[in-house]
Amino acid sequence: MIKQHxxxxxxxxxxxxxxxxxxxxSETLEAAPYKGAPKAPAMYIKPANTRVACGxxxxxxxxxTAVEVGATIGLVMGRAAGRLSRDNALDAVAGIVLAGxxxxxxxSYYRPAIREKCFDGSLPIGSVxxxxxxxKLVISTEIDGKxxxxxxxxxxxxxxxxLLVDVSEFMTLGQGDVLLVGVxxxxxxxxxxxxxxxxxxxxxxxxxxxxxxxx
Amino acid sequence: xxxxxxxxxxxIHQVTQxxxxxxxxxxxxLLNETDVQWLPPxxxxxxxxxxxxxxxxxxxxxxxxxEVPLAFLKGPNTIVGHRAKTRRPADATYxxxxxxLAVVIGKTGKNLSKAEAMGIVAGYTVANDYAIRDYxxxxxxxxxxxxxxxxxxxxxxxxxxxxxxxxPMALKLTxxxxxxxxxxxxxxxxxxxxxxxxxxxxxxxxxxxxxxxLTGTPEGLADVKAGDVIETEVEGVCCLVNTxxxxxxxxxxx
Numbered sequence: 001m002i003k004q005h006x007x008x009x010x011x012x013x014x015x016x017x018x019x020x021x022x023x024x025x026s027e028t029l030e031a032a033p034y035k036g037a038p039k040a041p042a043m044y045i046k047p048a049n050t051r052v053a054c055g056x057x058x059x060x061x062x063x064x065t066a067v068e069v070g071a072t073i074g075l076v077m078g079r080a081a082g083r084l085s086r087d088n089a090l091d092a093v094a095g096i097v098l099a100g101x102x103x104x105x106x107x108s109y110y111r112p113a114i115r116e117k118c119f120d121g122s123l124p125i126g127s128v129x130x131x132x133x134x135x136k137l138v139i140s141t142e143i144d145g146k147x148x149x150x151x152x153x154x155x156x157x158x159x160x161x162x163l164l165v166d167v168s169e170f171m172t173l174g175q176g177d178v179l180l181v182g183v184x185x186x187x188x189x190x191x192x193x194x195x196x197x198x199x200x201x202x203x204x205x206x207x208x209x210x211x212x213x214x215x
Numbered sequence: 216x217x218x219x220x221x222x223x224x225x226x227i228h229q230v231t232q233x234x235x236x237x238x239x240x241x242x243x244x245l246l247n248e249t250d251v252q253w254l255p256p257x258x259x260x261x262x263x264x265x266x267x268x269x270x271x272x273x274x275x276x277x278x279x280x281x282e283v284p285l286a287f288l289k290g291p292n293t294i295v296g297h298r299a300k301t302r303r304p305a306d307a308t309y310x311x312x313x314x315x316l317a318v319v320i321g322k323t324g325k326n327l328s329k330a331e332a333m334g335i336v337a338g339y340t341v342a343n344d345y346a347i348r349d350y351x352x353x354x355x356x357x358x359x360x361x362x363x364x365x366x367x368x369x370x371x372x373x374x375x376x377x378x379x380x381x382x383p384m385a386l387k388l389t390x391x392x393x394x395x396x397x398x399x400x401x402x403x404x405x406x407x408x409x410x411x412x413x414x415x416x417x418x419x420x421x422x423x424x425x426x427x428x429l430t431g432t433p434e435g436l437a438d439v440k441a442g443d444v445i446e447t448e449v450e451g452v453c454c455l456v457n458t459x460x461x462x463x464x465x466x467x468x469x
């Protein structure tokens with residue numbers, strides 16, 4: 001099997017776990033501007049400038065003082081995949097990566113959040129590991145040595161196979177593209193000087209630190 | 216100079232436009248533009264699109280003009296070349312074109328001032344940023360299911376050198392559906408001009424060669440149906456042709 005690198009576009013999704021849906025609240029989701037819970041996956045794109053390796057120092061963009069650390073797993077596509085079915089969806093996945101999807105805090109998901117989600121270095125990402133059973137995988141986030149979040153992928157609204165089905169229904173994923181399976185609503189925040197570690201059993205760990213805006 | 220990319224006789228070629236309008240290969244062969252398979256004129260890097268960047272269009276959609284650029288991103292799956300066929304799904308009731316001036320970045324840039332911004336532009340082409348409004352949802356709107364569908368962002372045919380477009384902020388935009396003009400506007404009516412968009416985007420992310428900014432569309436949207444031929448043209452840049460097809464045609468096994 002050819003080892004697959006992350007070489008394409010990274011796609012992510014918000015509000016793909018029950019805890020996040022509870023946190024934002026059904027009252028908020030039913031009211032303006034959302035006017036209803038999401039039907040299709042609520043997606044965003046992390047372009048190439050956002051990707052940095054384990055061990056990186058991520059500088060905040062000018063004017064920012066904190067980042068949300070959206071710990072998640074990315075499905076790395078081993079081949080081009082369109083209109084997948086549940087039966088074959090995971091066959092298109094070459095491996096998985098740990099990712100720290102960094103966002104400047106934004107409480108509203110109404111408009112695309114390009115500055116908040118696409119600043120340089122806003123996607124520390126690990127090396128590609130073999131696909132494991134993600135059904136009960138627990139992802140831990142530590143900031144400065146203290147565990148600030150533990151989330152289980154058992155809580156996902158769309159599991160990895162279903163997410164691949166619903167995304168590839170309208171867009172073909174390319175070889176080397178990555179689909180992140182979801183981040184927590186209002187995830188824990190790190191600030192300049194924070195040391196961050198994201199880990200999951202069997203997938204290893206990803207570490208990076210946060211620095212203030214470059215002059 | 217107008218540059219393009221085509222597939223011809225089993226290879227990808229970088230081509231230029233000859234004086235008589237034909238497609239010229241590097242070895243001097245001249246081809247008719249209908250005899251080649253057009254690819255997007257550049258391999259797309261990060262593709263940005265602008266929502267509500269023309270005041271009349273914002274009003275048409277009943278939104279007030281944004282205070283900061285309403286930018287969103289597209290993946291490479293949605294970009295197709297000149298004379299491609301774009302699918303209108305069977306359940307769509309309102310699918311509209313958007314004629315846009317596309318700015319192609321030619322140099323790396325970060326934290327650029329407005330005065331520096333135009334210096335990283337390689338050139339210009341034309342985009343048709345289709346949207347299917349049936350799939351609009353209010354999460355990161357316009358959402359990817361509306362704006363990042365396979366083959367829903369035709370681009371091309373030519374990349375025109377920046378030097379050949381002395382004032383990109385005064386170009387006429389025209390869309391014709393089956394030969395009838397349905398959309399007219401001018402880039403002079405952009406809310407955030409090209410230099411401002413580059414200054415804004417480069418304030419938080421590095422722009423790289425191959426990145427593309429689709430600068431938004433003026434008013435004049437209309438539903439398009441299978442079989443319609445849509446021409447989106449920007450004065451002094453190029454005219455991009457696309458044909459809408461239904462599911463049966465798009466997915467037909469030949």
